[in-house]
Amino acid sequence: QTGSANTNPSDSADDEYITSVSIGTPAQVLPLDFDTGSSDLWVFSSETPKSSASGHVTYSPSKSSTAKKLSGSTWSIEYGDKSSSSGDVYTDIVTIGGFSVKTQAVESATKVSTQFVQDTVISGLVGLGFDVGNQVSPRPQKTWFSNAASSLAEPLFTADLRHQETGSYNFGFIDTSLAKGTIGYTPADGSEGYWGFTATGYSVGGAKLNRNSITGIADTGTTLLLLPDNIVDAYYNNVESAEYDDSQEGVVFDCSEDLPSFSFGVGGQTITISGDLLNLTPIEEGSSTCFGGLQSSADIGINIFGDVALKAALVVFDLGNERLGWAQK
Ligand SMILES: O=C(CCCl)NNC1=[NH+]CCN1
Numbered sequence: 001q002t003g004s005a006n007t008n009p010s011d012s013a014d015d016e017y018i019t020s021v022s023i024g025t026p027a028q029v030l031p032l033d034f035d036t037g038s039s040d041l042w043v044f045s046s047e048t049p050k051s052s053a054s055g056h057v058t059y060s061p062s063k064s065s066t067a068k069k070l071s072g073s074t075w076s077i078e079y080g081d082k083s084s085s086s087g088d089v090y091t092d093i094v095t096i097g098g099f100s101v102k103t104q105a106v107e108s109a110t111k112v113s114t115q116f117v118q119d120t121v122i123s124g125l126v127g128l129g130f131d132v133g134n135q136v137s138p139r140p141q142k143t144w145f146s147n148a149a150s151s152l153a154e155p156l157f158t159a160d161l162r163h164q165e166t167g168s169y170n171f172g173f174i175d176t177s178l179a180k181g182t183i184g185y186t187p188a189d190g191s192e193g194y195w196g197f198t199a200t201g202y203s204v205g206g207a208k209l210n211r212n213s214i215t216g217i218a219d220t221g222t223t224l225l226l227l228p229d230n231i232v233d234a235y236y237n238n239v240e241s242a243e244y245d246d247s248q249e250g251v252v253f254d255c256s257e258d259l260p261s262f263s264f265g266v267g268g269q270t271i272t273i274s275g276d277l278l279n280l281t282p283i284e285e286g287s288s289t290c291f292g293g294l295q296s297s298a299d300i301g302i303n304i305f306g307d308v309a310l311k312a313a314l315v316v317f318d319l320g321n322e323r324l325g326w327a328q329k
Pocket residue numbers: 035037038078079080081083219221222302
C-alpha cells in the first residue's frame with residue numbers, strides 16, 4: 001500500500017506547506033503542516049478556546065463516531081521557534097493521501113500560543129519525526145507515519161516541496177521522476193526525535209565543495225536554512241547590500257541583488273540551492289528590501305535544513321534503513 005498527498009505553500013514566502021488530512025467518521029478535513037522536526041499530530045478542536053480558534057478549521061471528536069478519548073493522557077509541546085501548544089488526546093481514523101491509520105492519536109489543543117492563533121491557514125501539525133520525540137504523557141504515542149510504516153509497501157516517505165507551486169508527500173514509494181539527479185543516501189540519527197544527518201561540506205556560488213561538515217536536521221516544519229555564523233557570513237560576504245536588521249532579526253539585502261547559490265554535499269551528491277530560492281521575500285509588502293532564506297542557527301543551537309533547503313531536493317525519509325536520501329531537483 002502507498003499514499004500520496006499534495007502540499008501547497010501557505011503564502012508568497014513559502015512560509016509553511018499545507019496538506020489536507022481527513023480525521024474521523026464522517027471525515028473532517030483539516031489543513032495541517034507536516035513537520036519532520038516534531039513527532040506529535042495535534043489539531044485545533046472543539047476544545048480550543050473560541051477566541052483562539054477563531055478563523056481556524058477545527059476537529060470535533062464528539063461529531064466523529066470513531067473517536068475515543070485516550071483517558072488520562074495529556075500533551076504539551078514547544079517548538080524551535082518558541083511557539084507552543086498543549087491539550088488532551090483522542091484516537092480516531094486519520095487518512096493522508098488515501099492511506100488510513102485506524103487508531104491514530106489525535107492530540108486536541110486546549111491551549112495554543114499566539115503564533116498558532118494568528119496562523120489561520122493551518123489547523124495543526126502532523127509530526128513526522130521519530131516516535132521518541134512524542135510529547136504525550138504518561139504513555140507516548142506513535143506518529144501517523146510510524147503507525148503506517150508496517151503496512152506501507154516500503155517504510156519510507158518522500159518530501160517534494162516547491163517554490164510557489166504544488167508539491168507532494170508520498171508514503172511507501174519513491175517517485176524518482178520528481179528528481180533530476182541521483183538519490184544519495186546518508187545515515188539518519190533519530191535519537192533526538194529529529195531526522196539528523198551530516199552534510200560533508202558546502203560552497204557558495206559555483207565553487208568547489210569544501211570539507212567542512214555540517215551536522216543538522218531535515219525539517220519540513222522550519223521555513224529557513226539555519227546554519228552556523230561562519231557559513232552565514234561566508235555567504236553574505238558575496239552580497240554587497242547585505243546587512244543584519246535588528247527588527248527583522250535576520251540578514252536583509254536589496255531585492256534587486258542577484259544572490260549566489262549555496263551548495264552542500266550529502267550522500268555523495270551535491271545539492272545546490274539557487275540564489276532565487278535564497279531570496280525569501282520582501283520584509284514588507286512592496287518593500288525593496290528582502291529577507292534572506294539563509295540565517296544563523298546560533299540562537300537555536302541546532303542547524304536546520306528547513307524548507308529553503310528542502311525545496312532544492314527530493315528528500316527520502318527512510319525509516320526502514322534509518323537513512324536520508326537527497327537528490328537535486
Ligand atoms: O521545532 C522545530 C525545530 C526543532 Cl529543532 N521544527 N518544527 C517546527 N514546527 C513548528 C515550528 N517549528
